[in-house]
Amino acid sequence: MTHRSTNILTILILAGLVLGAIVGEFGFFDSGAVIDGNHWLKTTGDLVLIRPLKLLIVPLIFFSVIAGITRIGDPSKLGKVGGATLIYYLATMLMAVILGTCLVTWIQPGMLPEEVRASLQASGQEFGAASTATRDLSSAWLNIVYQIVPVNLLDDMVKVRPLGIIVFAIAFGLALAAGGDKTKAARDICNAAFEGLMILVRWVIWLTPIGVFFLVAWTVGKIGFQSIYGPLGWYMATVLIGLAIHGFIVLPLILKLVGGVSPYQFMWQMKRALMTAVGTDSSSATLPVTIDCAEEEGRCSKRAANFVLPLGATINMDGTALYEAVAVVFLFQLFGIELELSQLIVVVVTATLAAIGAAGIPSAGLVTMVIVISAVNMNLTGQESSPLPIAAIGIIIGVDRILDMCRTAVNVWGDAVGARLITNLAPDETIER
Numbered sequence: 001m002t003h004r005s006t007n008i009l010t011i012l013i014l015a016g017l018v019l020g021a022i023v024g025e026f027g028f029f030d031s032g033a034v035i036d037g038n039h040w041l042k043t044t045g046d047l048v049l050i051r052p053l054k055l056l057i058v059p060l061i062f063f064s065v066i067a068g069i070t071r072i073g074d075p076s077k078l079g080k081v082g083g084a085t086l087i088y089y090l091a092t093m094l095m096a097v098i099l100g101t102c103l104v105t106w107i108q109p110g111m112l113p114e115e116v117r118a119s120l121q122a123s124g125q126e127f128g129a130a131s132t133a134t135r136d137l138s139s140a141w142l143n144i145v146y147q148i149v150p151v152n153l154l155d156d157m158v159k160v161r162p163l164g165i166i167v168f169a170i171a172f173g174l175a176l177a178a179g180g181d182k183t184k185a186a187r188d189i190c191n192a193a194f195e196g197l198m199i200l201v202r203w204v205i206w207l208t209p210i211g212v213f214f215l216v217a218w219t220v221g222k223i224g225f226q227s228i229y230g231p232l233g234w235y236m237a238t239v240l241i242g243l244a245i246h247g248f249i250v251l252p253l254i255l256k257l258v259g260g261v262s263p264y265q266f267m268w269q270m271k272r273a274l275m276t277a278v279g280t281d282s283s284s285a286t287l288p289v290t291i292d293c294a295e296e297e298g299r300c301s302k303r304a305a306n307f308v309l310p311l312g313a314t315i316n317m318d319g320t321a322l323y324e325a326v327a328v329v330f331l332f333q334l335f336g337i338e339l340e341l342s343q344l345i346v347v348v349v350t351a352t353l354a355a356i357g358a359a360g361i362p363s364a365g366l367v368t369m370v371i372v373i374s375a376v377n378m379n380l381t382g383q384e385s386s387p388l389p390i391a392a393i394g395i396i397i398g399v400d401r402i403l404d405m406c407r408t409a410v411n412v413w414g415d416a417v418g419a420r421l422i423t424n425l426a427p428d429e430t431i432e433r
């Protein structure tokens with residue numbers, strides 16, 4: 001994409017975001033028709049942007065990872081790159097979750113007047129009655145382990161389970177690299193298929209401004225910015241402050257200190273991906289744009305980005321981890337349960353795990369939060385305070401979408417920072433840095 005068209009596209013996406021927010025806030029929402037069970041704004045946004053982006057995810061992950069791995073080639077080098085990537089993911093997620101836990105314990109957004117608490121608790125019963133499923137930790141672990149040891153590639157592709165596809169693509173990429181001349185044709189085909197997909201991505205990306213407009217109009221129309229003044233205002237503010245600190249201070253510091261890269265310039269280069277994340281609420285749907293931005297503008301190597309970004313969109317979720325910690329501690333506060341240090345440690349560990357297990361789709365963090373609540377409840381049992389009902393999640397469902405916009409942007413930003421750092425370990429020969 002030329003510099004000029006990138007600029008035009010950026011302006012259009014920004015216009016889509018702003019206009020969507022204005023239209024959503026000032027009233028065209030209630031009058032909307034319902035199509036296929038959803039407000040027409042959402043259905044249109046899905047049709048225009050989410051479905052085409054989703055269509056690209058599976059082939060893109062498959063060919064992108066193979067292309068990245070065959071470029072890295074040597075398994076020992078891959079081990080180093082893979083190890084560094086996983087350490088980065090885990091370390092930054094832990095930092096995010098610890099930051100969230102400290103903030104929510106300090107700000108105490110759940111310490112509200114008794115009558116406000118009572119009415120919020122009642123609203124939770126109403127909303128959340130349907131979601132009383134409990135998930136324990138072992139099943140969360142098992143779920144991840146089963147995905148890492150896939151049994152049927154096509155099944156994973158059909159069900160869009162990225163981890164299984166990534167594991168197969170890594171193994172196959174290594175085999176293709178090990179095959180030397182015998183597998184050169186297959187390597188070339190996978191590389192060419194990846195380049196072809198990226199051309200398709202660059203076409204689809206032009207739909208972003210329109211899609212983002214409809215989706216943001218729907219989100220803002222449904223929730224409304226005035227919710228920030230409601231009883232959940234402090235909770236929302238705590239999440240947003242945490243995300244801002246992590247996104248604007250912690251990750252940039254890491255990028256600067258570890259990678260020697262100018263962080264805000266890189267953030268600017270990733271702006272299309274970040275805005276798409278805000279508009280779609282989905283790091284998976286944003287993945288095509290993230291890869292495009294990272295390689296075209298962010299000067300990330302193909303070796304690093306092709307492998308780090310698909311994996312990151314699946315397991316690296318700093319924003320989600322932070323959000324889950326804040327939300328769970330907030331709900332416990334709301335129900336009058338003060339968590340002690342040992343329980344806060346349970347929150348830190350399980351929120352990280354829950355974020356790893358969350359899919360890169362809208363509201364996934366809200367669902368995996370059940371794991372965190374169940375773990376803390378288990379830890380609390382036997383003590384005086386009564387555990388938190390899972391249905392309490394219903395209290396925060398109403399404002400989740402707005403928070404999802406912001407945490408998804410931080411998730412994508414964390415992936416991009418990872419790709420830029422790993423570029424130092426695995427540069428492309430052709431890219432001079």
Ligand code: ASP
Pocket residue numbers: 281282283284317319320358359360361362363364365366404407408411
């Ligand atoms: N929407 C987030 C993402 O796609 C996941 C979540 O926190 O719900 O990254």
